[in-house]
Amino acid sequence: MTEVSNTPARVLVTKIGLDGHDRGSRIIAAYLRDAGMEVIYTNPWQKIDAVVTLAMEEDVDVIGISSLATDHLLVPKLMKALTAEGLSHIRVVVGGIVPDEDEADLLTAGVSEVFHPGAMREEIVSSVEKFAAEAASARPQD
């Protein structure tokens, strides 16, 4: 088992691109918060640069991107931007409507997991906890 740190996992829940359907991101934010994590929640329509900056400032372990309308196609750009800023330890998960073909592309780009409609609460919470712990231990020391 991964070493459990005393500080709660820090997760950024956000939406990039053009769509504003946020029922899913709000529910996920509530789930993770209820599970004891520190959740940073934003409005929809974030720019990739803004997400990277926020992730850095808030020192998050996991970024959750909610996508209902093809905005997940921008996630590979987010992955590159995180790497460029030396934040490759941060794990990224995507939830929402992601076709199979795109899921493969996202995983190749470095996304840790894609959650589809019907994913259960415990499944999401335990995955995010696991990724957060892994990210925390992989975080470069100052």
Add this chain to the structure above:
Amino acid sequence: MNKIDKATALETNAADWQQNYDKMIGQDKVIKNRSGIEVQPLYWPQVDADGSYDEKLGFPGADPMTRGIYPTMHRGRTWSQRQLIGLGRPADFNERIKSILKSGASALSIIPCNSVYRGIDCDEVEPEILGTCGTILNTVEDMDISLKDIPIGELSIGLNDPNPFLMLAQMLIVAENRGIPWTKITGTSNQSDYISHFVANHMFYRLSLPGARRVQMDTITYLAEHVPNWNALSIVGQHMQQAGATPAQAMGLTLSTAIQYAHDCQARGMDPDKFLERFTFFFDISISFFEEVAKFRAGRRIWNNLVTERFGVTNPRAKRFKFHGQTSGLDLTRQQPLNNIARVTAQAMAGILGGLQSMHTDGYDEVLSTPSEDSAKIAISTQNILKHEAHLCDVVDPLGGSYYVESLTDAMEEEILKVIAQIDDQGGMYKAVESGFVQEMIGASALEYQDQIDNGEQIIVGVNAYQEEEDASARPVLKRPPQSHMEAQIERLKEVKAARDPAVLAKGLQDLRNAAQSEDVNVFEAELNAVRAGATQGEIIAVLREELGFGQPLVVA
């Protein structure tokens, strides 16, 4: 009234209904079922000893409208099949809409690209996500190509056109260029309800609340005079229910929104007996079958009584609760996706038996991707099967009089009235969304429902019960617009922009700015002039945002 009077009232009202029915139906056909039994257009009780039938149900097309807003309902004219279509380039949309019209759709709807919803032109968007969810409509040319060979004066048109109504402005200029008088244009601005967007679907939230309110009122005022058959308002319960409101909450919040808009119209000196004729509604139809039927029946009754009591309406046309229904994508599952066809069928039945005026049925693959052409055709066939094979249209309000349905309709009415009272206490819908009261109500309900699924209280076939190995081959193959198409679209926009007369364009935009700054100039009229001057939707919205404020969603923790 004593007993005899009540009995006479039933007879008189039935005779009135029959007369109106005969007048409206024209040549009624004899309908016999497979056993040879003749099916009457309407069934009602033999006696109404305590007057409760008259008070609560009445006859279709008469107070309190519980059983329907027309005497004939679907037996006379079935609902409009209004499938939402939006894809890629305007030419792609045009091709698809022609094929959809051929397969039986009787009205058309346009969904714009998400970039349009955000109020930006295609040359400002990352090309990966351009045109993947709707049609790019930045210019009059885009609208003209989208509607090529479509007789826009003869067909009811639905525009998913959020405030500030720029798709409508573009379409009116297309009509003008084609020599079609605006008095012939019919249809609805389906996504113009800025309050619902502010609450529950930020996708369309482009102007500040007060800015959107101003533009809405200017548009309604302008259209009442110049485009009299256009419904500027479709008051949307769908967003709220999709965001998590229960069916009763969604109905209550929608009616509260309508009350708010009616007050705004009155404040402009408009007459409720006139402007309420043009109010229409748009609801989600979930798979909770009887609950949805009761929601619609209760909503009709409440609206009928409410406009009479609160706004003194006497014109029967202004009491009609006209609504469009869309089957709920939230009920669809990624697991065993073909099951979604059965789900959509049950949802559509609830909408039809609830007495809707137009409907969109979802493609079964909506939960996997933007719907494919094949799944969109199945969705239309579903409506045709229910109409012609299941004979759902032979009888008006066939569930009326059922102990369960009537009791549930009463109970839903009570719940809905509670929500309306809560919003009244908040000072009306505008204030209740400004403070976040409504958003909190909806958020709590969304979590509660999700908990019921997570703990298995609500069974979802293939998700938390009856799971099976996935057969990925049942999933439709995804088609996205080729990147080259989008690049060409961006190039075309640049050409169109370059070909404009800069002086004319500058004047159009300056006049728009002046209109927005002034209290006395109609902003929608100025939008039309800006469109005539060649301004794109992105340019027009940019000006309005500067002058009227850019909306930010309210985040409720």
